[in-house]
Structures are given as C-alpha cells and as structure tokens.
Amino acid sequence: MTPAYNAIPKFLKEQAYKNPTKLAPFNLAYQTDLPVFKWRESNPENAKAGQAFMAAQRIGQRSVWDNQVPMQDFQLSREDIVNDRVLVCDVGGGSGHQCLEFRKHHPQLTGRIVTEDLGTMQELSTICEDLAKENISMQPHDFFEEQPVKGAKVYYLRNVIHNWNDEPSKIILSQIAKAMASDSVVIVDDVIMPQVGAGWKQSSMDLAMMTMLAAMERTKDHFSQLLNESGLQLRDVWTYDSDYGDSFIVAVPKVDSKTANGTSSINGHAASNGASL
Numbered sequence: 001m002t003p004a005y006n007a008i009p010k011f012l013k014e015q016a017y018k019n020p021t022k023l024a025p026f027n028l029a030y031q032t033d034l035p036v037f038k039w040r041e042s043n044p045e046n047a048k049a050g051q052a053f054m055a056a057q058r059i060g061q062r063s064v065w066d067n068q069v070p071m072q073d074f075q076l077s078r079e080d081i082v083n084d085r086v087l088v089c090d091v092g093g094g095s096g097h098q099c100l101e102f103r104k105h106h107p108q109l110t111g112r113i114v115t116e117d118l119g120t121m122q123e124l125s126t127i128c129e130d131l132a133k134e135n136i137s138m139q140p141h142d143f144f145e146e147q148p149v150k151g152a153k154v155y156y157l158r159n160v161i162h163n164w165n166d167e168p169s170k171i172i173l174s175q176i177a178k179a180m181a182s183d184s185v186v187i188v189d190d191v192i193m194p195q196v197g198a199g200w201k202q203s204s205m206d207l208a209m210m211t212m213l214a215a216m217e218r219t220k221d222h223f224s225q226l227l228n229e230s231g232l233q234l235r236d237v238w239t240y241d242s243d244y245g246d247s248f249i250v251a252v253p254k255v256d257s258k259t260a261n262g263t264s265s266i267n268g269h270a271a272s273n274g275a276s277l
C-alpha cells in the first residue's frame with residue numbers, strides 16, 4: 001500500500017483535488033488501469049496477503065458474532081429447513097472466515113451457508129476443509145453478475161460495499177435485490193461515518209478506500225440513498241464498534257407499487273422483482 005499512499009499528492013494535483021471516481025492513487029503508483037481486485041489476479045502473493053489481512057484485521061476485538069448485534073434475521077422456519085433454504089450467503093466473502101466465526105458462535109442456527117467470491121480468490125483460501133466440515137460451501141461468483149443464490153434468508157457483505165464507488169455499488173446491491181425473497185435481508189457490514197467529527201480510525205479507513213480503490217466510507221444518509229437506488233430500503237443500523245463505527249446496515253426489499261404487483265415465488269416466499277438501474 002505504501003507506493004499508493006506516496007502517489008496521493010501527485011494524483012490529487014492531477015485530479016484538481018476532486019474525489020476520485022474511477023482511478024485511484026493505486027493506479028498511478030502501480031501504472032495500471034485495473035482495479036485492485038482484478039490486478040491481484042495476476043499478483044497472487046498480494047492477493048494472499050490481502051486475504052490474510054482481512055481475516056486478521058479485527059483480532060483482539062470482540063467478535064461481532066458474540067451477541068453484539070441482534071440475531072433475529074438469522075432464523076429459518078421449519079419449512080425453510082425442509083426446503084433447504086440458504087441461511088447466509090456471504091457475498092464477496094474472501095476466504096470464508098466470517099462464516100466460520102458465525103458457526104462457532106451460533107452452532108444452534110442451522111442452515112446452509114454459502115460463501116461467494118471470485119474463483120481465483122477462493123483458490124487461495126487455506127481453510128476450505130474447515131468450511132466443508134461446517135456445512136459451508138464455496139461458490140465462485142462475480143457479484144456484478146446475476147446472483148445465483150436465490151431467496152437466501154440473509155445476504156451478508158462485510159467490507160465489500162466500501163470498496164466501490166456508488167455506481168458499481170448499486171449494481172452489486174441490485175443484483176442481490178433481484179434474488180431476494182420478501183423476507184430476505186441484506187446486511188452490509190461496514191463503517192458508518194458521522195456527518196462531522198470522524199475519529200482517526202474512521203478517517204484512516206476512508207483514506208485507504210480512496211487511495212486503493214477510488215471508494216469511500218459512508219454516512220448513514222449516504223447508505224440510505226444508495227440502498228434506495230438499488231431496490232432496497234434501510235431498516236436498521238446496529239453499530240458494534242464505536243471506534244471504527246463498524247455497523248450492520250440492514251436492508252429489506254423496497255416495497256413500492258411496481259414490486260407489489262409483480263412478485264414471483266422463491267423457496268415458497270414472494271420474491272421481489274427488484275429494481276433496475
């Protein structure tokens with residue numbers, strides 16, 4: 001990351017000090033037009049280090065899964081279990097380490113778990129056997145394409161949306177919205193920025209997202225608007241780390257006259273037709 005940080009002054013000068021929307025200081029530093037995650041496909045050592053960082057970054061802090069947030073959405077009905085409904089679909093789940101944490105803290109919450117990421121990234125995971133033992137399957141999936149897991153109870157995205165600017169974020173979220181059943185939820189696990197007076201940990205995350213990905217951390221209002229423009233509506237925000245503002249941002253399918261009239265059924269639940277961009 002250091003070369004990218006060193007490139008910030010030159011990059012901002014060239015950009016007339018505007019917020020980047022596509023290319024980032026990373027691109028200037030590494031002389032590439034590829035976004036970090038695409039660039040990593042031909043730089044597996046960097047990708048491996050990135051995955052290890054994501055698994056380790058909150059070690060020493062209490063796990064979010066240790067009753068820090070309400071678990072009301074992570075429940076399947078008897079009918080759901082008979083229908084083999086997916087309990088959690090971890091979108092952009094990296095090596096799947098959050099799914100293992102979830103299972104460790106909530107062994108009573110049975111149901112299938114699927115962790116999705118780019119196939120090339122999943123090949124780097126060192127915990128595939130552990131995942132299989134816990135009934136967690138890996139599914140290669142590009143989250144800009146149609147979501148293959150339909151009607152999961154929870155679509156979970158940890159530190160994914162903050163990697164993207166608004167336009168790509170809307171594509172990711174609307175692909176999920178189209179796959180949801182009426183009682184599905186999307187949980188975005190990201191930092192919530194205050195309107196003013198952000199702490200240094202929050203600001204450093206925001207700066208990292210700009211530097212590496214031309215992206216950002218968002219306020220609650222910004223999330224609400226983003227969700228709204230993706231066929232979803234904000235239902236709850238549960239902050240579980242006050243230093244960073246790490247939060248579960250819970251969204252449900254947006255109910256409007258269009259979707260109310262045009263519903264179909266997935267796993268026995270009414271499935272939203274979702275929103276088109």
Ligand SMILES: C[S@@+](CC[C@H](N)C(=O)[O-])C[C@H]1O[C@@H](n2cnc3c(N)ncnc32)[C@H](O)[C@@H]1O
Nearest residue numbers: 037054092093094117118121141142143158159
């Ligand atoms: C910051 S990491 C977060 C990983 C994991 N959710 C976590 O909390 O550790 C972002 C993840 O998004 C994945 N990703 C990037 N582009 C993707 C795409 N187009 N489709 C699916 N996953 C993608 C990356 O491979 C990476 O694992």
